[in-house]
Amino acid sequence: MPLIETVDLCQKYNGHDVLKKIALQVEPGEVLSLIGPTGAGKTTLLRLLDLLDTPTSGRIYFAGTEVTRSGKTRSETRRKMAFVLQKPVVFNASVYDNVAYGLKWRGITRNELYQRVSGILETVSLSALRDRNARTLSGGEIQRIAIARAIALEPELLLLDEPTANLDPISISRIEKLIANIIHQHKTTIIMTTHDMRQGQRLPNKVAVLINGEILQTGSSRDIFTSPHNQEIAEFVGTENIINGVITTSEEDLVTINTSGKIIEAIADYPVGEEVCACIRPEDITLANSQAPSSARNSYAGKIMQVVPIGPLCRIEIDCDFSLFALVTGRSVEELDLVRGKTIYATFKATAIHIIRRER
Amino acid sequence: MNEIWQGLLEAIKLIVSLDPEILEISGRSLWIALSSCLLASVICLPIGGLIHFQRFAGKRTLISLIQTFYSIPTVVIGLFVFVLLSRTGPLGGFNLLFTPTAMIIGQMLLVIPIVLGLTISALSGIDKVIPDTARSLGAGSFQTAVVVLKEARFAVTAAMIMAFSRAISEVGLALIVGGNIKGFTRVITTTISLETAKGDLELALALGIILMFIALVINLVLNQLQTR
Numbered sequence: 001m002p003l004i005e006t007v008d009l010c011q012k013y014n015g016h017d018v019l020k021k022i023a024l025q026v027e028p029g030e031v032l033s034l035i036g037p038t039g040a041g042k043t044t045l046l047r048l049l050d051l052l053d054t055p056t057s058g059r060i061y062f063a064g065t066e067v068t069r070s071g072k073t074r075s076e077t078r079r080k081m082a083f084v085l086q087k088p089v090v091f092n093a094s095v096y097d098n099v100a101y102g103l104k105w106r107g108i109t110r111n112e113l114y115q116r117v118s119g120i121l122e123t124v125s126l127s128a129l130r131d132r133n134a135r136t137l138s139g140g141e142i143q144r145i146a147i148a149r150a151i152a153l154e155p156e157l158l159l160l161d162e163p164t165a166n167l168d169p170i171s172i173s174r175i176e177k178l179i180a181n182i183i184h185q186h187k188t189t190i191i192m193t194t195h196d197m198r199q200g201q202r203l204p205n206k207v208a209v210l211i212n213g214e215i216l217q218t219g220s221s222r223d224i225f226t227s228p229h230n231q232e233i234a235e236f237v238g239t240e241n242i243i244n245g246v247i248t249t250s251e252e253d254l255v256t257i258n259t260s261g262k263i264i265e266a267i268a269d270y271p272v273g274e275e276v277c278a279c280i281r282p283e284d285i286t287l288a289n290s291q292a293p294s295s296a297r298n299s300y301a302g303k304i305m306q307v308v309p310i311g312p313l314c315r316i317e318i319d320c321d322f323s324l325f326a327l328v329t330g331r332s333v334e335e336l337d338l339v340r341g342k343t344i345y346a347t348f349k350a351t352a353i354h355i356i357r358r359e360r
Numbered sequence: 361m362n363e364i365w366q367g368l369l370e371a372i373k374l375i376v377s378l379d380p381e382i383l384e385i386s387g388r389s390l391w392i393a394l395s396s397c398l399l400a401s402v403i404c405l406p407i408g409g410l411i412h413f414q415r416f417a418g419k420r421t422l423i424s425l426i427q428t429f430y431s432i433p434t435v436v437i438g439l440f441v442f443v444l445l446s447r448t449g450p451l452g453g454f455n456l457l458f459t460p461t462a463m464i465i466g467q468m469l470l471v472i473p474i475v476l477g478l479t480i481s482a483l484s485g486i487d488k489v490i491p492d493t494a495r496s497l498g499a500g501s502f503q504t505a506v507v508v509l510k511e512a513r514f515a516v517t518a519a520m521i522m523a524f525s526r527a528i529s530e531v532g533l534a535l536i537v538g539g540n541i542k543g544f545t546r547v548i549t550t551t552i553s554l555e556t557a558k559g560d561l562e563l564a565l566a567l568g569i570i571l572m573f574i575a576l577v578i579n580l581v582l583n584q585l586q587t588r
């Protein structure tokens with residue numbers, strides 16, 4: 001039985017559909033990452049799941065019991081969950097009291113309270129700040145307090161709304177480690193949102209893509225990364241090469257696609273004449289100074305238009321009648337002497353291409 | 361001019377020598393104003409919370425109405441309480457007229473709108489995320505209200521102090537329902553007005569200085585609170 005399940009969950013604000021028929025099932029112990037662009041409705045969905053707001057229509061089940069509207073079950077159920085809000089605020093009280101509040105409301109004895117709070121503060125490395133007024137903490141510290149006071153409750157379901165937004169890389173990795181620890185030690189069921197696709201891939205084991213109030217695809221992060229269901233998802237998950245074309249031949253899972261006069265070969269099964277997009281992840285493209293051996297099916301000569309460093313990598317834009325982005329290491333850039341205006345051969349395997357039907 | 365200086369000097373002497381009459385009158389003033397404000401707060405905090413947290417028709421109108429009563433003339437409240445407590449009035453049986461209790465009731469009614477109105481605005485000054493956070497951590501509606509009230513504690517205290525300063529400085533009501541009875545209901549403001557009328561400036565000036573001093577302390581405390 002799923003720990004939490006939604007059926008046709010809809011939410012309207014001022015006549016505008018913010019969530020459309022959300023059907024979500026999360027099993028106990030599962031970790032689900034909701035990814036989607038800003039304004040997609042992620043926060044709205046989490047607020048509904050935490051029973052803070054009431055949906056326009058649809059139902060929510062917690063451990064098999066419907067909890068959508070009845071007042072009493074709602075507050076009881078809310079106590080089995082903990083929700084870290086998108087921009088967490090702390091109470092105007094000490095760090096210790098901030099973590100203690102939720103436990104006090106659950107009527108935990110003084111002694112146990114002290115033990116639990118101290119333990120949690122240790123976990124998030126904030127013991128030294130226990131007597132400080134939480135209002136004086138930095139953004140990253142406040143985020144850790146917010147997570148600490150949520151996990152102190154040992155919830156069955158932990159909801160995290162963009163727990164690492166607006167933080168520096170060190171704080172981000174710190175909080176990701178913390179979440180990974182919670183997953184590892186407590187086997188807590190977690191639903192977290194992010195608009196950072198990479199985070200969705202680093203942490204959880206299941207990903208749901210929420211765009212425009214609809215869940216468009218659910219699956220392992222690898223699935224979504226490599227086989228997005230449609231162009232919108234492909235764009236969101238950072239498939240930088242989305243090339244439009246038409247299927248010209250199709251036999252035994254091997255298709256050829258005509259794109260601005262060039263032919264791309266891919267593994268897929270689509271009828272001839274179908275309008276499709278070929279998605280190629282930039283890291284799957286290899287560059288060479290000479291024509292590749294014949295085994296690689298897709299190899300194109302093109303002119304380097306741009307070289308943009310991204311951290312340790314470089315993003316190379318190549319014009320081979322269609323435009324192609326490749327991601328290579330800084331070392332390759334030096335070795336291959338990749339500079340603007342130079343002609344280069346870009347190669348990718350037929351298996352590295354993901355074909356999706358084009359929507360009209 | 362000389363007369364005023366003379367009076368001031370005598371007044372300061374009275375204060376420095378801790379004149380028993382001055383101490384008694386000032387003590388009574390403080391006690392009555394303090395009790396009325398505490399009673400008003402006990403009544404207004406829960407009601408203010410209720411008004412703030414509940415959604416109902418006419419909420420805005422109610423709040424404007426409460427704010428209108430901030431500046432109700434003290435003599436009007438005095439008259440109302442007088443009628444209520446006078447021998448033939450509805451509460452005449454309690455024999456409360458011309459007692460400190462009557463003055464406490466009157467001042468309490470006087471400051472209730474201030475405490476109530478300012479408590480509501482203190483609560484609405486708290487970020488909406490605070491009650492959401494409390495609820496998401498498992499607080500019930502009462503616990504949520506307590507959290508919000510706690511967040512607003514400085515502004516709420518400021519409201520109580522504003523009320524206190526209105527109560528201690530008013531004269532009309534104290535005169536009408538207290539009667540300015542020596543040794544029983546005489547307070548700073550009523551004494552000043554009586555003694556001035558009699559031409560006995562020393563006592564009036566001494567009490568005036570004390571009242572100014574109280575006002576100064578109130579202001580300092582308020583300033584402290586507002587910078588929190």
Ligand SMILES: Nc1ncnc2c1ncn2[C@@H]1O[C@H](COP(=O)(O)OP(=O)(O)OP(=O)(O)O)[C@@H](O)[C@H]1O
Pocket residue numbers: 013014018036037038039040041042043044045086195
């Ligand atoms: N209380 C509300 N009243 C009116 N509109 C709302 C309300 N809450 C959310 N919306 C609207 O619903 C849409 C979805 O908002 P939501 O906050 O759920 O997005 P999100 O996916 O969390 O975005 P972000 O990544 O920026 O946090 C937005 O267009 C927002 O303006």
Ligand SMILES: [Mg+2]
Pocket residue numbers: 042043044086161
């Ligand atoms: Mg959001």
